[in-house]
Amino acid sequence: MPELPEVETICRDLKKSVVGERIKEVVIFDHRVIRFPKPAEFQSQLRGAWIKGIERRGKALILEMATSRRKRRFLVVQLMMTGQLVCSAQEQKTALTRLTFLLCNKDHLHYNDQRLFGRLYLVNDLNEISYFQSLGPEPLAKDFVCSGLQERLQKKSTLIKPLLLQHSFVAGIGNIYASEILFQAHIHPQRVAKTLCSDEIEKLYQAIRNILARAVKRRGTSMNTYRDGYGKRGQFIQEIQVYGRDTKACYRCGTPIERMVMQGRSTFFCRWCQA
């Protein structure tokens, strides 16, 4: 579930609550969420480690750790569909808590995950994780420019909607924002990427930046399981135009919003507004 705006929100929250703190103990309730190294090693290497910083790349959270041997390590958390990383002063463990970092200041940092798709890694180098090797440009970064997007779109013969979901093409866009971005840009999800004209690409570029930035400002979209770093819901749901609104009237023209399945994923659009 969490896409770029949700992960960015969690990242900013945790920057305030856990950076500078030290891990006293790692309590593992379900070892399946730990992908690397082995759970016992994961636990022992993080015991006593300092959290030096936190950042986001794509939909991944990267916690920079200084371990007891003063070695720099990266704790990488991919929340996938249903993962949550929530910091609280009380214990607040739930049935879905898979792992808890007990901090020396008595706070609890819980990793909750309903579907167990999420993953945690502890690595020396981010390139040990294949996700980072193939990650495309950050859409909110200064160097993400329209001319670059145009150049890359012109090489793609795939449909635009699934292309927006490919993290190697642009980092961080997921299924909700892909539908919202194409609606704002007036582009039909089944358009072949390389057939977009420069006017449409300009609109697409603006929509990517605008929607993601506004969603960050509103602290993300809570459809179902997403919660921020304090366990609270996001507010961008109030600005959603098409996602999950099939059969309801388009806010712009009144035509019923339609749902179709593209490559196994629900896609929402307005037939009238997105030619």
Next chain:
DNA sequence: AGGTCGACCTGGCAGC
């Protein structure tokens, strides 16, 4: 090589 499709998991909900 680029594009597409299932598998990975669990829980909630609609329909019978």
Next chain:
DNA sequence: TGCTGCCAGGTCGACC
């Protein structure tokens, strides 16, 4: 009430 089948926001490996 209780069962079954379907659906879910991401990613990766296998296949064409």
